[in-house]
Amino acid sequence: MxxxxxxxxxxxxxxxxxxxxxxxxxxxxxxxxxxxxxxxSVYLSLHSTDPAGRIAAYVGFDNFNALFTSGLFLDGIRVTALFALLTVPTGLLLALVLAALTHNQLRGKRLFQFAFSLPMVLSVGSAAVIWKFLFHPTLGMLNYLLELAGMTPVAWLVNPDTALLSISLMTVWMNLGFNYIILSSGMQGISDEIYESARIDGAGAVTVFRKITLPLLSPTLFFVLVVSIISAFQAFGQINILTAGGPMNSTNVFVYSIYREAFVNFRFGTGSAQALMLFLVIMLLTLIQFKWVERKVHYQ
Known part of the structure; x- marks a missing residue:
């Protein structure tokens, strides 16, 4: 023993x-x-570097001070937050509506699911090139349709007032496939017996969706929300291809600012400081969502 x-x-x-x-x-x-x-990155953020990326001198927190005093951090966060506000709620709502419309056993359901999921198979580069042709001021399909409707063509990517909106439109379309598949799978996981019981009790379609579908789908919605916000704060490819941060820095999101600072201006110390600040911002947003937003989540 x-x-x-x-x-x-x-x-x-x-x-x-x-x-x-x-x-x-x-x-x-x-x-x-x-x-x-x-x-x-932590090590580089505390040092200055030469154009070849070699450590030149220890500067302590001077890179962080330069980041805040120059306004790079606040400008990047402002543009990135606006980009997230334009893409995350819109993409989530559209995917939820499409998932709800194709949830029932309708004729041609598989075809609709395939069409809505198609953007997910495209890479960011391929999707950005396609939309760059669509946004072309004279040869683009979007302005052609506007002219057919008797409306004035829009300078989609060259006007500071519409550039970020244009990239947001492309991003919503690009992320729609992923959001739709996740939400559609979440709806399929809800038992049909619950819906049948609600219909027997006389609940209408709107009441069933509001009182049953949304609460039971809340864990999936929460997951898509967290992933979408993180993805919005990490967006780079479409901005690099479509606008390169312009015009007039109207699309200079934080990740592109890091890229330009480190690999265009060859200031790896400041770029590393920006990357660490972005990491802290994303971590803070994620913690806030898990602390307050998750309270609305209904786990079975």
Whole structure:
């Protein structure tokens, strides 16, 4: 009997070692591609660098001070927040409506699901090139349709007032497939017996959607909301291809500002400081959502 606790302790150590052995490949990948770049960014943010990226001198928090005093941080966050406000609610609402419309057993349902999911298979670069042709001021399809309707053509990407809206339109379309698939899958996970009971009690379609579908779908909606906000704050590809941060910095979101500071101006210290600030902002937004928004989530 006295040997039993020692034996159990030894068995537990062996199980933990076996678990870490299986986790080792994943931990190695995380270390190389996540933790090391993060630590390297912290190190670079405290130093100034030459155009070749070599460490020139230790500057402490001067890079962070320059970030706030120059207005780069506030301008980047303002544009990024506006971009998120234009894309996240619109994309979430459209995907929810489309998922609700195709949830019932309608004729041609699979065809509609395929059409709505199609944008997800395109890369950001391919989608941006397609929309760049659509946004062309003279040859683009969008202005052609506006002229047919008797409306004035729009300078989609060259007008500071419409450039961010244009990129938001393309981003909503690009993310619609992912949002639609996730929400549609969430709706399919709701038992039909619940809907049948509600209809027997005399509940209409609107009441069923508001009182049953939305509460039971809230975990899925919360997941899509968190992922969409993070994706909006990390948007880069479509902005780099369509506007390159212009015109007049109207689309200079925070990630593109980091790219331009580090790989165009070759100020890797300031770029690393911006990247760390973006990391903190995204982490703060995620924590806020889990603390307050998740209270509205109904887990079965």
């Amino acid at each position: 006295p040997l039993r606790p020692a034996y159990l302790s030894k068995l537990k150590v062996q199980e933990n070692m076996l678990a870490y052995l299986f986790l080792a490949p994943s931990l190695l990948l995380f270390g190389v591609f996540l933790f090391y770049p993060l630590l390297k």
